Amino acid sequence: MLLTRSPSPRRRALKATKATSRRLLPGRRVTPRNPVLAALGDADQAVLRFLRMHGHSEPAETVMKALGLAGEHGFVWAGIGAIGASVDEKRRSQYLTAALVAPAAVIVNYGFKVGFGRERPLIEDHPALARAPSKLSFPSAHATSSVAAATALGRVQPLARPYLFALAATICVGRPYLGMHYPSDVLAGAVLGFGLGMLAPGLGEAPTEERLFELAVDANERAQATNHAPGNGGASASSEIDNVADPGETPSETA
Numbered sequence: 001m002l003l004t005r006s007p008s009p010r011r012r013a014l015k016a017t018k019a020t021s022r023r024l025l026p027g028r029r030v031t032p033r034n035p036v037l038a039a040l041g042d043a044d045q046a047v048l049r050f051l052r053m054h055g056h057s058e059p060a061e062t063v064m065k066a067l068g069l070a071g072e073h074g075f076v077w078a079g080i081g082a083i084g085a086s087v088d089e090k091r092r093s094q095y096l097t098a099a100l101v102a103p104a105a106v107i108v109n110y111g112f113k114v115g116f117g118r119e120r121p122l123i124e125d126h127p128a129l130a131r132a133p134s135k136l137s138f139p140s141a142h143a144t145s146s147v148a149a150a151t152a153l154g155r156v157q158p159l160a161r162p163y164l165f166a167l168a169a170t171i172c173v174g175r176p177y178l179g180m181h182y183p184s185d186v187l188a189g190a191v192l193g194f195g196l197g198m199l200a201p202g203l204g205e206a207p208t209e210e211r212l213f214e215l216a217v218d219a220n221e222r223a224q225a226t227n228h229a230p231g232n233g234g235a236s237a238s239s240e241i242d243n244v245a246d247p248g249e250t251p252s253e254t255a
Contacts, residue, residue: 047183051176052126061129064174068130071142071171074102077149084157094156097202102149105196109144109189121182128179140181143189146171151197
């Protein structure tokens with residue numbers, strides 16, 4: 001009869017640990033989590049669950065879903081740029097350029113998504129309330145395109161910046177609200193979008209020569225309005241100027 005030596009308890013525990021490691025992470029070793037990254041990850045999850053589980057009503061969800069559909073591929077931003085181009089002839093080319101920023105930002109965003117490979121969040125008891133063409137999550141394409149377009153359109157028309165960024169912020173908040181993205185996805189997308197919006201060429205203020213010409217025209221119009229305003233002697237002043245003899249004329253010519 002062959003006698004075999006049974007493994008020691010310590011060796012059996014070591015084998016069990018290795019088997020568990022291989023089962024959890026195939027081909028990788030289990031490494032302790034960085035405490036800073038662990039805290040950020042926990043905060044990311046907590047904010048996601050809070051937004052997904054609180055403040056929900058049928059009207060609010062309907063609005064957020066509608067904004068999500070409008071922001072898909074930057075459609076709403078392209079429409080805003082097209083409207084601006086139709087009503088502002090002087091800045092038509094700038095508006096048309098800004099209208100293309102959002103779709104272009106979506107393409108750039110997808111390259112980052114493929115590089116990071118992070119999947120969308122999954123809350124079993126509160127599933128996502130919308131659909132997406134891709135399972136990739138980081139960074140958010142809605143946040144990237146919305147902030148990029150708001151930045152670009154704001155460079156064309158600075159007075160519209162509060163409204164543009166308010167719309168972009170609402171779309172961004174809607175992504176974790178609907179359970180489609182982690183808050184960190186949205187934050188990274190917003191940073192990327194702001195950079196793309198600032199780098200878009202052909203936007204901003206008009207050329208220096210055009211602005212100087214507009215300032216001169218405005219100054220001339222204000223001066224004419226002041227001279228012809230009632231009660232300031234504008235009419236009498238102009239008549240007196242007409243009656244003043246030209247230095248090159250002779251007295252007989254002025255008589």
